[in-house]
Amino acid sequence: MDFFEQTGKVAIGSRLRMLTDKVTEDAANIYQLYNIDMQPKWFPVFYSLSQGEEKTITELAKAIGHSHPSVSKIIGEMLKKGYVQESRDKADGRRNVVSLTDAGRQVAYKIKDQLIDVDAAIEELSAQTQNKLWEAIGEWEFLLEQKTLLRRVMEKKKERDSAKVEIVAYKPEYQEIFRALNVEWISTYFEMEESDYKALDNPQGYILDKGGHILVALYEGEPLGVCALIKMNDEEYDFELAKMAVSPKAQGKNIGFLLASAIVEKAKSLGAAKIYLESNTILKPAINLYHKLGFKKVAGKPTPYTRCNIQMELVIG
Amino acid sequence: MDFFEQTGKVAIGSRLRMLTDKVTEDAANIYQLYNIDMQPKWFPVFYSLSQGEEKTITELAKAIGHSHPSVSKIIGEMLKKGYVQESRDKADGRRNVVSLTDAGRQVAYKIKDQLIDVDAAIEELSAQTQNKLWEAIGEWEFLLEQKTLLRRVMEKKKERDSAKVEIVAYKPEYQEIFRALNVEWISTYFEMEESDYKALDNPQGYILDKGGHILVALYEGEPLGVCALIKMNDEEYDFELAKMAVSPKAQGKNIGFLLASAIVEKAKSLGAAKIYLESNTILKPAINLYHKLGFKKVAGKPTPYTRCNIQMELVIG
DNA sequence: TAAATTTGTGTAACTGATTACGTAATTAAT
DNA sequence: ATTAATTACGTAATCAGTTACACAAATTTA
Incomplete structure (x- = not known):
């Protein structure tokens, strides 16, 4: 986008959003390519469950960095597909303990090839860039963690x-x-x-x-x-x-x-x-x-x- | 997010979204800091109008890379604030020609200091990174323009x-x-x-x-x-x-x-x-x-x- | 010149997230 | 042993965008 070269870095938020959209755009088609009946937005929850054992809604939310209502909704959708099962924690009646079903684990197995290919594709794309996006994001996450953008702008203003x-x-x-x-x-x-x-x-x-x-x-x-x-x-x-x-x-x-x-x-x-x-x-x-x-x-x-x-x-x- | 180091680059979409959220989060407060009564999402439209002369909805949409309904809605909101005015093109009755009002131009003037400070803040932040986010985004935009992520994944699969x-x-x-x-x-x-x-x-x-x-x-x-x-x-x-x-x-x-x-x-x-x-x-x-x-x-x-x-x-x- | 197509725009519905809020279960404090 | 505070989580409303659709105006085609 030429536009962003004009506006200057103020528009980095907008620009990030648009790149996010573009990257995300293809996600649904990629799942289809591998015959995996899954929505892209489920991935973080799905991945997290496929790693460890069963987890509660809040644990999932914390692990993937979403809000708990978001996880709650996603689990609801995955439940309908039969990929996860819920059960109430006996020791603590508030907790909703979620785990993959057999069907879910099967999908987790099927998805492995896809992860490999996507990773390889991104790696190849990255190899053609001077500046590494993945690492740059990591650095920004770290720096913003230490001092928010607002604080930085306030200092500049002062x-x-x-x-x-x-x-x-x-x-x-x-x-x-x-x-x-x-x-x-x-x-x-x-x-x-x-x-x-x-x-x-x-x-x-x-x-x-x-x-x-x-x-x-x-x-x-x-x-x-x-x-x-x-x-x-x-x-x-x-x-x-x-x-x-x-x-x-x-x-x-x-x-x-x-x-x-x-x-x-x-x-x-x-x-x-x-x-x-x-x-x-x-x-x-x-x-x-x-x-x-x-x-x-x-x-x-x-x-x-x-x-x-x-x-x-x-x-x- | 440690999570993303585990998932591998498949989750770059999610990770981008979260960084976008974090960067965008402060935007509203930054406007407030400068006593500018404006919503962050208006910025691209506002900026585009402040540069050239009057523009139509579709021209704006193309310039800033949004869909036209998005621009249409934003113009509606800015209209209420009195920052823009609409007028029907006499030569082509379909076109809605939008331009900044005096009040809008005043805001455009007031906003200049903010742009300077935000730019400086981001520049300083960038100086502390090994990998330049802004440039990395540009490179990704270019490479994805040439070949979509889907195509790249298909090739890897093959x-x-x-x-x-x-x-x-x-x-x-x-x-x-x-x-x-x-x-x-x-x-x-x-x-x-x-x-x-x-x-x-x-x-x-x-x-x-x-x-x-x-x-x-x-x-x-x-x-x-x-x-x-x-x-x-x-x-x-x-x-x-x-x-x-x-x-x-x-x-x-x-x-x-x-x-x-x-x-x-x-x-x-x-x-x-x-x-x-x-x-x-x-x-x-x-x-x-x-x-x-x-x-x-x-x-x-x-x-x-x-x-x-x-x-x-x-x-x- | 009439018919078909394209273009510009607005409205409605949807999407993937969020915050706000309510309620029940648990834990801490008096 | 109450009362107060905290925690887990579901529902509703909101947000910033999107796509889908409708319709009129302009342009192209037959």
Whole structure:
């Protein structure tokens, strides 16, 4: 299919499905060629039964990697053909123990030649290929087992998004956005408080002039996140991480992490030994983020904010 | 799946299906990750429309390799979402011309990042494999296009069957089977005739003693096919190929071909220049076989058999 | 130009799987 | 000894595709 060369590998699912169809297409005819009265979809169940002794529905399902209803249905069909027999386990009345009948075993014998020929045909086909499909499938199964495609894509997305994010120092032109982003989340979850207005209306005087810093995250040039590092008059803590806000429309772009990391780096470069922050446990993503950065829960600090129900600190190593 | 390592490659269809499922599984979540309101199964149609201009249902189906009802249904669903619009072709009232709406084009734009990330994720995954799945699929598509799996299996079956066939010279103990196999087919299609009895009841006197030969095909030691090379008193022909019979239960095992080839070889080794045969056109497989061996239709020879309606000869080169 | 064939499309039924759910039997926990 | 949780498995609904069929429009043939 030329189509797939255009789409790129995104379409690997579709392409796999079509190859599967093509390979499967002939299966029924191949059974006919050998005069074997069997449906292709029975094969895994049939094969599994022909190997060991009797098995239960669930055991079969696990062995061949199908769901149990699928096996249940297949067994029902094979039962009609007289290839298998069911019997209830005496020790455990739930279990349906299935085994091949004589007729089934006869088919198992007859099918051997077919298996040999199909195997040989595929082997010969494979010999003409540079890339071994069978082995490639095995490798994919293994790698997807370790990490799903979704996870892999998420990582790529994060990488790409991060590359678009630039963290810059505060300039007066960002005062507007610094205020707006913070007002947005505070008033969504809580009420604006006296201390909020002080800092947001006058970051220059309230934060920067007192030895603090503000960083702004630009996503493709647009300011979508802010965070402040406020100088504390405290014997224990040097700075407070505060007024962190990321635009809802930039969620999932890793901006929060990059911003907070940059703030921590900033503190480190200023020789800070301990950073403090206040938050609220209903802000789960934020708390998770702080955790990821190494912040630990502490208690007992007095705070001007009523919304604060958790306090954390980061010891800079 | 360990299971597949046991079954051998016969189960490649099943195994492919399961990998397809696993790869496809995450697709819906990936769209969600990018806030794209689209079903994975729409992708091929969507992509195809996003590339060129408007297309008809059948054009789309051909482009992406689906059946047209499948495309028809998908377009119906995308229509509801407002991603596409339909319009009847004025020049050809049967054609349903489909194109992306503005909303659709917007999604096409939004989806670009996703395509990049998925491609990168798969590329990275592939880099960890020895055998390239994408390329392997391409090679299989190409090879199956040239010759289906069924054909390949048929060839392997023929090879294996042929290896089990042994062609041996006539011995008196084969007289019974020589007679029985011939009576079987003759009386199925025609009536036994005077000349038949002469040859079948006394092959020694009627065929062998007059300088003819009989070959017997053994399939796993069991005599299942016979053929005679009868010396002719004729200025043109040296021998007649006759009394060829293969047991119905050995059909499809290539016995006829091996037997007739051996007879021709025999004639050649005896220095024959031309072989003659008589048959009937209702025996299609036999006529095909003679054709394959190089026999050509001739006419005008007198014959004792009423069932003969075709005469053929082979010029030995 | 009428009749036969081909083409484009939609609808219905089927297929081989799945997930969702219900129920009975067993096992674990209090 | 109940009660709760787990397990085995069957039935029903769903899913993403297919083939089969019907029908109208266009094209080819006689």
